[in-house]
Amino acid sequence: MIELLNVSKEYEGGVKALDGITLSFGEGEVVVLKGMSGSGKSSMLSLIAGLSKPTEGEVIVDTKHISKLADHFATGFRRENIGMIFQKYNLIADLSVKENILLPLVPLNLKGGELEKRLSKELKQFNLLDKKDTQVKKLSGGEQQRCAIARANINNPKIILADEPTANLDEKLSLEFIESLREMKSEKRTIIISTHDPLFFDLDFVDRVIEVRHGKVL
Amino acid sequence: MNRFINFYLLSYSVGSLKREKYKNIFVFLVMSLLVALLASTFFLSNAMKSEYNTLIDTYPDIVLQNQKAGVNSTIASSIADKVLLLDGVQNSEARVYGSYYFNRADRKLNIVGINMFAPSLSPFINILMKKYSLDDGQMLVSRGAKALLSKYYYKEYFNFVKSDGSLKKMQIVGTFQENNKLPQPNTLVMLKSDARKIFDYKEGEARDIAIDVANADEVAFIARKIEQLYPSMKVILKEDLRVKYENIYNLRSGFFLTIFIIAFFTFFIIIYDKLSGLNSEKRREIGVLKAIGWRVGDVLNAKLYEGAILSLSAYLTGIFLAFVYVYLLDAPLLKNIFLNNYNLLKNYTINFSVDYETLALLFFLSVPIYIAATVIPSWKIATLDADEVMR
Numbered sequence: 001m002i003e004l005l006n007v008s009k010e011y012e013g014g015v016k017a018l019d020g021i022t023l024s025f026g027e028g029e030v031v032v033l034k035g036m037s038g039s040g041k042s043s044m045l046s047l048i049a050g051l052s053k054p055t056e057g058e059v060i061v062d063t064k065h066i067s068k069l070a071d072h073f074a075t076g077f078r079r080e081n082i083g084m085i086f087q088k089y090n091l092i093a094d095l096s097v098k099e100n101i102l103l104p105l106v107p108l109n110l111k112g113g114e115l116e117k118r119l120s121k122e123l124k125q126f127n128l129l130d131k132k133d134t135q136v137k138k139l140s141g142g143e144q145q146r147c148a149i150a151r152a153n154i155n156n157p158k159i160i161l162a163d164e165p166t167a168n169l170d171e172k173l174s175l176e177f178i179e180s181l182r183e184m185k186s187e188k189r190t191i192i193i194s195t196h197d198p199l200f201f202d203l204d205f206v207d208r209v210i211e212v213r214h215g216k217v218l
Numbered sequence: 219m220n221r222f223i224n225f226y227l228l229s230y231s232v233g234s235l236k237r238e239k240y241k242n243i244f245v246f247l248v249m250s251l252l253v254a255l256l257a258s259t260f261f262l263s264n265a266m267k268s269e270y271n272t273l274i275d276t277y278p279d280i281v282l283q284n285q286k287a288g289v290n291s292t293i294a295s296s297i298a299d300k301v302l303l304l305d306g307v308q309n310s311e312a313r314v315y316g317s318y319y320f321n322r323a324d325r326k327l328n329i330v331g332i333n334m335f336a337p338s339l340s341p342f343i344n345i346l347m348k349k350y351s352l353d354d355g356q357m358l359v360s361r362g363a364k365a366l367l368s369k370y371y372y373k374e375y376f377n378f379v380k381s382d383g384s385l386k387k388m389q390i391v392g393t394f395q396e397n398n399k400l401p402q403p404n405t406l407v408m409l410k411s412d413a414r415k416i417f418d419y420k421e422g423e424a425r426d427i428a429i430d431v432a433n434a435d436e437v438a439f440i441a442r443k444i445e446q447l448y449p450s451m452k453v454i455l456k457e458d459l460r461v462k463y464e465n466i467y468n469l470r471s472g473f474f475l476t477i478f479i480i481a482f483f484t485f486f487i488i489i490y491d492k493l494s495g496l497n498s499e500k501r502r503e504i505g506v507l508k509a510i511g512w513r514v515g516d517v518l519n520a521k522l523y524e525g526a527i528l529s530l531s532a533y534l535t536g537i538f539l540a541f542v543y544v545y546l547l548d549a550p551l552l553k554n555i556f557l558n559n560y561n562l563l564k565n566y567t568i569n570f571s572v573d574y575e576t577l578a579l580l581f582f583l584s585v586p587i588y589i590a591a592t593v594i595p596s597w598k599i600a601t602l603d604a605d606e607v608m609r
């Protein structure tokens with residue numbers, strides 16, 4: 001479903017973040033990318049999301065050549081297929097929980113009823129109902145991460161990409177987050193998690209753990 | 219679903235404006251004040267410009283004045299008939315008029331002499347003469363003059379003091395409304411023969427000769443001919459007067475130019491501040507929006523709404539303030555600056571009119587520029603790779 005063919009990524013200044021990677025991810029699979037900081041995990045997620053382009057090789061999702069799409073279409077692809085969760089949550093601090101969660105839907109200009117329906121599902125699923133009008137900057141770290149997951153989930157994406165999602169959470173909250181992932185797997189989503197958090201390494205619902213080192217897959 | 223306006227995007231933009239409340243309120247205030255200031259000045263100056271143009275339009279094409287030792291003196295009325303014989307001269311009139319100092323009130327009365335049997339060159343006087351018929355010892359007074367004279371208990375007549383100290387009693391037989399074609403306040407209209415007595419002119423003397431020319435292109439040529447015929451006299455052209463008043467006006471606008479420069483300087487500081495780039499938080503926000511599926515166009519639309527809401531509301535507020543200030547409050551202060559030493563429009567009241575040129579000019583100088591300054595920096599960021607921007 002997701003295929004990386006001989007993918008390399010070199011940044012300006014000559015840093016080779018990814019070096020000839022060939023990998024594929026099946027539909028509904030949950031994969032953990034593990035590796036030290038700087039090994040190239042984020043770069044890989046960013047290529048799959050169509051947020052940047054590989055220097056060499058190809059990224060193909062469902063027969064779509066993501067790495068060849070112009071920005072406009074890459075964004076369109078992302079909007080329909082991908083939900084992203086970041087280490088720093090990347091929420092907009094001054095907006096409310098509800099506003100943050102709805103952000104991916106804003107450009108779609110959906111009907112009000114449809115919007116409310118999707119919103120209340122996410123608020124319930126991620127236990128944010130009583131926080132929905134609170135400004136994000138007033139939330140705890142765990143609540144912020146739940147808000148970020150709800151935002152990633154609201155466009156009903158086939159693929160969830162999570163970049164070091166528990167780096168800023170304590171163990172209890174991390175386990176909570178892992179439970180949310182399990183739930184998302186049951187919704188038949190393909191999930192790729194980049195992390196060096198050992199909590200992820202032998203979970204029952206994780207299908208594969210792939211180690212990344214110096215831009216290569218071991 | 220509404221295809222044309224995305225209200226979710228709009229409310230995101232309103233939210234963005236609210237998040238920078240104080241900065242945006244400041245920009246709004248500065249912009250609307252600048253627009254109000256410039257609009258008021260333009261409204262007023264354009265209104266006055268058109269006012270004095272309408273006034274000057276009623277002037278004769280050429281005025282001939284006699285000079286003695288460099289000072290204006292009376293002129294022989296017969297010259298009017300001689301001038302009329304020149305090719306191209308359509309009409310001429312020996313005018314008898316002037317101001318009379320009413321010392322008890324310390325005010326001037328403006329006397330205009332007419333001839334019941336010959337049309338005047340002033341359209342306003344001709345209209346009056348259709349309504350009234352004057353005899354010796356009778357006069358018409360403007361509303362302003364009527365009010366002034368009544369204050370001193372001259373309700374039915376007025377006694378002019380002649381140069382030899384004797385009195386000349388004039389009956390008031392009617393009143394008329396001053397208008398913008400007759401700008402002098404306190405006007406009195408009487409037969410030329412009576413006016414001559416008051417000003418101590420001899421029979422056959424006039425203050426000047428007014429001349430209308432059939433073809434506007436020939437005015438200069440005819441003026442030269444008259445100059446040759448009467449080399450000691452002064453020939454004044456209507457168009458020269460127009461230029462003279464325009465110069466006084468332009469001098470005043472020069473003063474305002476300074477204000478405009480300050481105004482635009484302030485505005486461009488705001489614009490420059492916006493163009494100089496976004497802070498890291500805003501850059502990251504754009505990166506995040508792109509990562510969660512906003513296209514460049516969506517980001518730009520949001521910014522467009524943001525800039526348009528702020529600048530349009532500031533523009534409209536400024537224009538509204540200018541309308542209130544100029545037309546409702548009659549432009550206190552500003553009007554005085556314009557009218558100071560500017561005798562032409564003495565009893566000028568501002569007529570309401572919509573000055574579309576000014577509205578358009580100020581619109582294009584404020585709204586699109588501000589919108590562009592809001593959109594361009596975001597556009598630069600939005601077209602970068604989102605993961606670069608979010609780092």
Ligand SMILES: Nc1ncnc2c1ncn2[C@@H]1O[C@H](COP(=O)(O)OP(=O)(O)O)[C@@H](O)[C@H]1O
Binds near residue numbers: 012016036038040041
């Ligand atoms: N935008 C960028 N510009 C330059 N170098 C980058 C950029 N992004 C990542 N890198 C470099 O590429 C390498 C891999 O980074 P990254 O993919 O973020 O690794 P990880 O997520 O595993 O920590 C690192 O050396 C990092 O410094």
Ligand SMILES: [Mg+2]
Binds near residue numbers: 038041043164
């Ligand atoms: Mg990383």
